[in-house]
Amino acid sequence: MKKDELEKINYSKIYNEFMDSMRGYIGKDDTKKMFYSIIYLIYLAKKNNIDLLKLFECPAFDLSAKFFERKGINKVLDKLIYSYEKSNIYTRELEVLEEIRSLFEMNNFNEEIDTDFSSQIINLTEEDIKKIISENTLDVINYPMKDNDATSKEIIDLITYCLNIKEQDDVLDLCSGRGDFLVSLANQNLKLEGVEINRDNVLISKIRLAILKDINFEIINGDALTHRFNKKYDEIFCEFPLGLRVNEFILNQMEKDLFYTWRKPGLTADWLFINKMVTILKNKGRAAIIVPDGLLFKSMDADYRRDLLVSGVVKEIIKLPSGVIPNSNISANLIILARHNENNEIKFIDASQEYIENKIGKRQLDVKAIIDLINGKNSDEDKVKIEKCGEICKTDDVILTVNAYVKKQQPNYINPHLLKEFIVDKYRGYQLTAKEQNEITDKNGNYELLTISDIEDGRISNSLLRINDNKSKYDRYLLKDGDVVISARGTKIKVAVAEIKNRNIIPNGNLLVLRLNTEKLNPYYLQAYLNSENGQLSLEQIQTGAIIMSINPSRIEQMKVSIVDKETQDIFVERYKRKLMELNIAQEHVKKLKYQIDNLFTNEIEENDNNG
Numbered sequence: 296m297k298k299d300e301l302e303k304i305n306y307s308k309i310y311n312e313f314m315d316s317m318r319g320y321i322g323k324d325d326t327k328k329m330f331y332s333i334i335y336l337i338y339l340a341k342k343n344n345i346d347l348l349k350l351f352e353c354p355a356f357d358l359s360a361k362f363f364e365r366k367g368i369n370k371v372l373d374k375l376i377y378s379y380e381k382s383n384i385y386t387r388e389l390e391v392l393e394e395i396r397s398l399f400e401m402n403n404f405n406e407e408i409d410t411d412f413s414s415q416i417i418n419l420t421e422e423d424i425k426k427i428i429s430e431n432t433l434d435v436i437n438y439p440m441k442d443n444d445a446t447s448k449e450i451i452d453l454i455t456y457c458l459n460i461k462e463q464d465d466v467l468d469l470c471s472g473r474g475d476f477l478v479s480l481a482n483q484n485l486k487l488e489g490v491e492i493n494r495d496n497v498l499i500s501k502i503r504l505a506i507l508k509d510i511n512f513e514i515i516n517g518d519a520l521t522h523r524f525n526k527k528y529d530e531i532f533c534e535f536p537l538g539l540r541v542n543e544f545i546l547n548q549m550e551k552d553l554f555y556t557w558r559k560p561g562l563t564a565d566w567l568f569i570n571k572m573v574t575i576l577k578n579k580g581r582a583a584i585i586v587p588d589g590l591l592f593k594s595m596d597a598d599y600r601r602d603l604l605v606s607g608v609v610k611e612i613i614k615l616p617s618g619v620i621p622n623s624n625i626s627a628n629l630i631i632l633a634r635h636n637e638n639n640e641i642k643f644i645d646a647s648q649e650y651i652e653n654k655i656g657k658r659q660l661d662v663k664a665i666i667d668l669i670n671g672k673n674s675d676e677d678k679v680k681i682e683k684c685g686e687i688c689k690t691d692d693v694i695l696t697v698n699a700y701v702k703k704q705q706p707n708y709i710n711p712h713l714l715k716e717f718i719v720d721k722y723r724g725y726q727l728t729a730k731e732q733n734e735i736t737d738k739n740g741n742y743e744l745l746t747i748s749d750i751e752d753g754r755i756s757n758s759l760l761r762i763n764d765n766k767s768k769y770d771r772y773l774l775k776d777g778d779v780v781i782s783a784r785g786t787k788i789k790v791a792v793a794e795i796k797n798r799n800i801i802p803n804g805n806l807l808v809l810r811l812n813t814e815k816l817n818p819y820y821l822q823a824y825l826n827s828e829n830g831q832l833s834l835e836q837i838q839t840g841a842i843i844m845s846i847n848p849s850r851i852e853q854m855k856v857s858i859v860d861k862e863t864q865d866i867f868v869e870r871y872k873r874k875l876m877e878l879n880i881a882q883e884h885v886k887k888l889k890y891q892i893d894n895l896f897t898n899e900i901e902e903n904d905n906n907g
Contacts, residue, residue: 309415309427325398327473328495331428332395335502336371337417338424339388345374347417359413365399372396387505394498428503429478446475446534447619449660450629454532454583456666457611457631460485464529469519469572474500476532477514481507488512488528490519520567521548524575531572531582537625539564550574555602565590566599573608573632581610582632587625591695594849600693604684607639608632613665614643614697616650618658628697639685644668645678645701677701692853699837706829708857714809715852717816721809723783723848724802725772737763745774745802747782750789752882753826753875755780759800774800777818779809781825781834783846788834790825792818807848820864823871824856 310330317326340347348354350370351361361367372392379389419427454476460466462484468476471489473496480487481504489512491497497516504512515522519533520541541564549567554574557566565586572582590596591612603609611631620627626647649664668679680700687693727744740763749756774780774793782789784805793800802808811818824830837850859867 313416325495328398328498331499331502332398333368333416334419334424334427335391335395335506336368336375337419338421338506339375339392340371341421343375343378345371347371350374359417362417363413368399372399387501391498391501391505394501398498425506428506429481445473447660448475448479449662450585450615450619451476451479452662453613453629453660453665455479456662457583457629457669458530458532458581460530465526465577467524467528467531467575469531469533469568470535471500471514472496472534474503474514477512478503478507481512484511486511489514490517490522492516492518518548520545520564520571523550527575527577527580529577529580531576531580533568533572533582533584535564535568535584537587541567554606555599557599557602563590563596566596569599569603569630569632573606573634576632576634579635580633584630584632585615585620585627586630587627588696591628592692592699592850594692597691597693600695601688604639604641604688604693607636607684608634609641609684609695610636611642611644611669612695612697613669614645614647614701615660616647616658619650619660640681640683641687641695642669643680643682643697643700645697647697690853692849694837694850694853698835706832706855708829708855710858711855712858713852714854714856717811717821717856718852719810719812721807721848721851722772724804724806724808725769726804732760732762735762735764737761739763741799742769743798743800745780745800745806747784747789747805750780750782750791752878753791753822754879755791755793755800762801769801772801774802774808775810777811777813779811779818779821779825781807781809781846781851783807783848788825788831788846790822790830792822807846807851809851815861816858817861817864817868819868819871821856823867829857 313330314326317329339345347358347362351358351367353361362371372395376389376392376396379386379392460480460483463486465486466477466480466488468474468487468489471477471491472493474489477487477489477500487504487508489500491500491514494516497514500514504514519535549571552574553570555570557570569584569586572584576582591600609630610633611629613629613631615627615629617626644665646660646665646668649661649668650658651661653659671679678701682700687695724745732744738761740761742762742764743759744762745755745759749759774795776793776795778793780791780793780802782805809821811821825834833854833856834846837846837854
């Protein structure tokens with residue numbers, strides 16, 4: 296293709312058409328690596344001045360068909376392998392070619408494919424191919440993929456900036472996937488390494504880097520957790536597979552001299568990846584890892600978070616917008632680790648709204664806006680907060696979620712106390728499945744089911760769904776007079792005090808129940824506070840999640856509450872309850888008026904007409 300046509304090439308279209316066409320000839324799991332393999336063979340053929348027409352002894356219009364036959368592919372492979380073996384120099388090209396030969400031997404690749412399509416591939420120039428290979432994911436993340444092995448260009452740009460990579464640095468990508476991060480650094484004078492467990496991705500990474508980089512790269516096919524590294528690195532990036540868990544066998548295979556002694560069976564792999572990164576990071580090195588929200592607030596992980604802060608390795612935590620991780624809608628965070636974090640401070644950055652929607656409505660990270668937040672060029676205090684690690688360590692759960700520290704408005708407290716000082720018991724309601732609920736629903740049932748929608752304006756509805764079940768498993772969930780009920784999920788936080796009398800009310804799993812020491816804290820006083828502007832701000836700060844907000848029972852104990860003496864509380868509560876009663880009377884009056892208005896035409900016009 297001519298140079299002036301280079302910018303007009305639709306690389307994504309080439310890739311997508313190839314993927315669609317190949318599915319008729321090879322297994323769908325091999326289509327990605329087959330694309331890169333064929334591209335590589337064409338690249339090496341042109342780089343080594345192999346005349347394909349002469350090799351196949353055919354006219355130009357037959358070239359595509361002959362090339363894509365099994366024997367055609369093998370001709371090119373044999374010619375290239377012979378050339379590199381003859382040179383008596385072991386090259387990365389030869390290593391990759393041997394892997395490609397194995398790939399074709401394992402696939403039934405005997406038929407011709409569409410010649411118009413294949414000729415487009417064969418006619419690509421070396422310059423075209425380099426452009427295709429270097430394009431981060433080729434804009435193909437929209438193509439249906441079985442797995443999530445791509446990292447978006449915008450996230451890579453942000454990570455590269457945060458890591459501050461310098462010439463001659465040793466850079467490692469832990470769980471390197473198809474090599475997107477390493478490929479983005481290929482034009483720099485760096486020593487690049489990757490560890491990837493998926494053999495297909497290893498081959499793709501080697502092909503991409505072999506075209507773009509002559510020396511100083513290595514892709515290891517292995518488990519990133521159990522692989523034993525013989526060196527340390529200046530910069531490390533890791534985007535590990537989500538939901539991965541490890542067992543005692545994996546723990547025993549891991550290095551025994553890890554930085555942290557986290558070897559508990561059942562430990563989520565997230566923490567082991569962090570441990571591995573800190574262990575193999577140079578004293579002045581930096582690392583970046585993408586983690587889900589749960590890692591930053593779950594009570595069971597509090598000790599791990601405390602160890603991180605005590606060792607002073609956490610530099611920045613950036614909350615990313617939902618939807619910017621390819622093939623995922625999780626609420627993710629970028630953690631920047633530094634072994635030389637001298638001030639032992641963490642910069643919390645709320646970048647959850649820093650995105651741009653592309654032409655097809657997908658979110659892309661606004662990298663410049665986030666970099667401005669990191670550098671302080673955007674002085675929006677609602678999005679950036681610096682906290683001392685020592686102060687965070689004083690709390691029980693050592694919460695590291697960004698929204699626990701960065702908020703548009705901070706509560707104003709009067710004589711603040713932690714809510715846990717007044718809680719006798721706390722629990723989440725019974726999680727009833729839809730099927731189970733349908734099976735036991737009974738208008739004459741002996742239990743009533745309370746849901747979020749049954750709480751309005753601080754009061755629990757008198758008309759709840761009844762269920763009938765003789766099992767005693769619900770009894771420990773029953774509400775008692777004075778229990779404070781709080782919605783645990785959803786954007787609007789609802790609060791009410793239970794007035795039970797002779798009712799058997801079971802809160803469902805979307806509700807939290809607090810049972811208080813009523814000699815110290817009046818439940819209605821707490822309800823009034825939580826429904827106030829400052830109370831709602833306090834609740835928002837302990838919420839987690841991006842799409843569906845939720846409150847963890849353990850976190851609510853750490854919430855601060857404005858407290859006055861008990862006598863003042865009780866006097867205030869009397870006025871508060873009278874206002875609630877007035878509101879209830881007013882709402883009943885409004886309901887009656889609405890009914891009259893809705894039926895006014897029928898009652899006065901239509902009936903008069905019928906009587907006339």
